[in-house]
Amino acid sequence: MSNVLVKEKEIVVPGEALAEGMDYLPGSGTYRLNDKIIAKKLGLVNISGRAIKLVPLSGRYLPKYGDKIIAQVTDITMNGWIVDINSAYSAFLSMRDASARFIRKGEDLTKIYDVGDYIRAKVIKVTSQNLVDLTMKEPGLNKLRSGRIIEINPHKVPRVIGKEGSMVSLIKTKTNCNIIVGQNGRVWINSENLDSELIAEKAIKKIEQEAHLEGLTERIEKFLDKIIGGKK
Amino acid sequence: MTYKKRFDGRKWEETRPIKAQAGVIPNADGSAFFQIGQTTAYAAVYGPRELHPKFLQNPKKGLLRCFYNMMPFSGMGDRVRPGTSRRSKEISMVMQKALEPVVDLSEWPNAVVDVFVELPETDAGSRCAAICAAAIALADAGITMKDMVSAVAVGIIDDQVLADLDYQEEAYEDGPVADIPVAVLHNTQEVSLLQMDGEISHENLMKALELAKKVTANIYELQKKALKERFTQGAEKQVSGISKGDDKNG
Secondary structure (H helix, E strand, C coil): CCEECCCCCCEECCCCEEEECCCCEECCCEEEECCEEEECCCEEEEEECCEEEEEECCCCECCCCCCEEEEEEEEECCCEEEEECCECCEEEEEHHHCCCCCCCCCCCHHHCCCCCCEEEEEEEEECCCCCEEEECCCCCCCEECCCEEEECCHHHHHHHHCHHHHHHHHHHHHHCCEEEECCCCEEEEECCCHHHHHHHHHHHHHHHHHCCCCCHHHHHHHHHHHHHHHHC | CCCCCCCCCCCCCCCCCEEEEECCCCCCCEEEEEEECCEEEEEEEEEEEECCCHHHCCCCCCEEEEEEEECCCCCCCCCCCCCCCHHHHHHHHHHHHHHCCCECCCCCCCEEEEEEEEEEECCCCHHHHHHHHHHHHHHHCCCCECCCEEEEEEEEECCEEEECCCHHHHCCCCCCEEEEEEEEECCCCCEEEECCEECCCHHHHHHHHHHHHHHHHHHHHHHHHHHHHHHHHHHHHHCCCCCHHHHHHC
16 A cells, blocks of 8 residues: 655655655655655655655755856966856866857966856866866857846746746846846846846745745736836 | 652643744755744754865765854853853764764765854753754755754653753752753654763663653654745745635645
């Protein structure tokens, strides 16, 4: 006899039993203890077929191959840049991956990216010890000028983007802002109008807080209409 | 047997009133508040983050560091000298050892998770309150934990086994007293902290440990509730126009 002890999308805490019996399989964020499946993290339950997994609600960003992130330059070395990626580890951007154009020998690297600059980059390598290498040799990967950077919980990034980018494009069209969401939980917002930047920031913070509740898109749409309508 | 009734009128197996709350410190990655009677603990978790000096780094797994601190005005009259003391160092160490068996930092080599526990008010049982608060805060920070840790002090006064001694009981003079802080893992019922002050018979020790397991089961429920409320109650306030029924599903 096997039975699930929790409901779909229920919030569970570490150590909580999710299912009994051998008919179910432990997915990510869970493990098997004797005949029970136990939660390993604070998260939402997701049952798909026989597998039970957890969608984490909090935690730091863990770099993954292929992620497009927003990084900040913290140091410059002989052959590249050391950048902060909002994780427990810093990443390295090598000179040859830094730009589409050729960087001459002996060139002043601060002229390209200086300490404190924000850049958009892609993770091309993560080792077992979590040493991270980045590249910027792709369209859309460049230095971020003007605008503002806000930080959100990296586990809420999929909800900020929405299904096929629906959420972020909703905010973009409603507020007329340019928004880039990095997988590491940094969001770049840019607009000619300071007020719309602030509205977009508020909307993103609201998504972060209410990401685990139903009917998110409609709520955000209402929220944006109310603020923008009130301003006019 | 002269200790017939507890000073504050509790039953033998009853703890002082407990309050627990998660997510109380916005700047921390995870945080918690845990109060048992007068003893109050605030825990803040930071990390996983880069660990310096570098020689402390472990390339196999992340490091867990605990810091226990009693605030100067927290004691029973006398000012506690601020900063680390022999006692706070010891308690930091036993906290770390109590939490280490459940915390899994193999995903985070060379990194560190820092747990800071501050106690603004204490009345015995502070290391247990600190462990309970730290466990909630670690879970709130999204750290991988294979189990939850709950801790309570049990003991005897004059041959009577009882739970959660307060300061007055610890200082009882007319008979033998034993004070045993115990931390128990919820699922396996393993003990990750066991200290003792005083003297106790073998028989009573076994009784006391059984009692500890019973009491920590209740504390686990409160810790669980605190973590779940962080996402249901807080959201209720934020999301206007959502009925309570919807929240339970969401």
